[in-house]
Amino acid sequence: MIYLDNAATTHPKPKMVNYAVINALSYSANPGRAGHRMSIKASETVFNCRNKLCNLFNFDKPENVILTPGCTYSLNMVIKGTLSKGDHVVISSFEHNSVLRPLQKLSDSDYITYTVADVFEADNERTLESFRKAIQDNTKLVICTHASNVFGIKLPIYSIGSLAHYYGVMFCVDGAQTAGIHSIDMSCDSPIDFLCLPGHKGLYGPMGTGVLIINTNYAVDSLCEGGTGSSTIDFKHPQILPDKLESGTLNLPGIAGLSAGVDFVARKSTDAILKHEINLMKKLYHSLSHMNNVILYTQEPDINNHAPLLSFNIKDTDSEDVSYLLDKNYSIATRAGIHCSPLAHKYMKTDKTGTVRICPSAFTTEYDINVLERAIYNISKFKKFTK
Template identity: 45%
Template sequence: MIYFDNAATTFPKPRCVADAVREAFDKYGANPGRGGHDMSVNTAMKVYECRQNAAKLFSVSNPEKIVFTQNCTHALNTVLKGFLRRGDHVLISDMEHNSVVRPLYALNRRFGIEFSTFPIYEGDDERTCYECRRRIRRNTALVECIHASNVFGIKTPAKQLCQTAHRYGAKFLLDAAQTAGIEEIPFDEWNLDYLCTAGHKGLYGPTGTGLLIAKNGKSLRPLTEGGSGTSSLDKNQPEDMPEHLESGTVNTVGIIGLNEGISYLLNSDRKALAQKEIELMQYVYDRLNRLNHIELYTAYPQINTHVPVLSFNVKGYNSEIITSYLNDEGFALRGGYHCAPSAHKKYSTLKTGTCRMSIGIFNTADEVKQFCDVLENIHKNDNKLTL
């Protein structure tokens, strides 16, 4: 199986991640932050090491700003439900994932919190910022934006959008699910308020891990209250970060694996990895763009404007039929809507969805060549293209 579904979850992981997970079961099986015995404290030290490495990767001054979550959706819900209040308005891009849209829809129904969208213009950051700026309202408390579309791979101008939000007194939340890892995202320097990401995508950690980075996490109402291992006679949730937002036992095994994924990236030439990924995608784009039976939706992928995520369709076929066929041919891709209907509305692909190819750091030139060869001849296999 050649794996091109890295936008959903990266595979494979670096060997050291699996080794660390195994070691976690053997050596760090205690509950961190609960006991005073050596294994508990040593486990807490390993968890803290991951906070330190995450802080290093995102250039965050204080590891206590790093909050462990189950995934990016959990992190986004923590911010949206912990920050917004009745009467607030939220401005989001027109390419957001359901992990943002659904909580906002629920908040709207429950508390009347309003949200509206601003358009992303592929490759035109100035226009994107202009459209964002002119839609900010007096009661806009938060601007949220996906850093790169999980469907079309288009990057958004996060730093400038953050500045725009701040100019009008709003906070800024960045969904970095598709960019965290080899993309440079200096949290403090960009003056971000909140960054959410998954641990199991570009950070090459296990599933069940995610990160919220919060400039001022104490100001968020916790999504869950409960045991923190401290101040147990006090009925109030502790205010100290990150425990304020981390009730209950954290996923130590996952976090220890995530720590290795992040360490792997910190010890790699991330710029070279990003360059390699985009060059593989450029090869795919060039090959597919020549084929009359293939439909592409975005511009030629470049490192400044795109991440290596490409949506395409075989003309006349539903995307799920094509990805099912590709599965039979030995390629793992995702079809459908990728949990982002607004992105499909924007690109008029609501009827068919799209086949999504996403490249990871371990994909090779030979793999993408094989993939293009199969797509080149796919229309000759009409009889196989059925559900």
């Protein structure tokens, strides 16, 4: 199988990740709950993971690195933990349902309102102006993805963050498609207040892992309360980080795997991973652009303006059918449809058709892309579809 659905979750995982998960099961006592050696070792695993994430994202407050069940959960923590009745939120036209749906639910109950700011590919000034126009007197939070999970188009997050701060507004970034691939700076000078990440994509950790990095003094209310191993005698939930936002038993095997995944990324370097993946997408783009029946939706991918993923369609052929044929006839795994991003598809006018999405990983080879190119050519030329 040639696996090119890495925007959903990376596969395969590095061997060191698999080993770390299995090894953690041999000492997976509850971290921070006891003084025996297994619990202490479990706590060290969690502590080391926080520190490694700090190093990767140029951050110096490990206590503000919150380990969560996933990026969706991290985003919900920010949205539901910072907003009050009457607040306004600005999001981009490329947001995933993990941003859109929580906001829509709050909007449906007349708790908050939100505005969608348009994004213009490779035109940061127009994109920035779109966000500027969307900000209102009661805007509390700006949330945007670092890069579209459908089209790979990047947003100028540092400029948008600086704009938000100019108006006294908090800024949150969804790094689902860029963490571990593009460098993200969370130093004290960064305008990013909240960075939400999945552990299982570009960081190569297991599913069920996520991260929220808090780079601000703004308070985030807890989404869930319970046991933390600290302030146990108190009826009230602790207000110190990370305990405030990490109730219950942590996913120790997942965290151990995530820690190993961060090691893998650090050893290869995000620069090397990005260069490798972008070059593969450039090659694919160039090939597809010469196929008469293939539709592309963006400019040629480049490091400054795109994450390494690509969407396409074949004329007069359903995107789901193309993905099915790639799997059935060529053993190539892709994802077709709307990709949990109806806003992006409506903005790019592909909401009726969806697209076929290709996303490589550090393990994808040029040979894999050669096989994909030939497969797409055959499907586009002969358009044979038989289930």
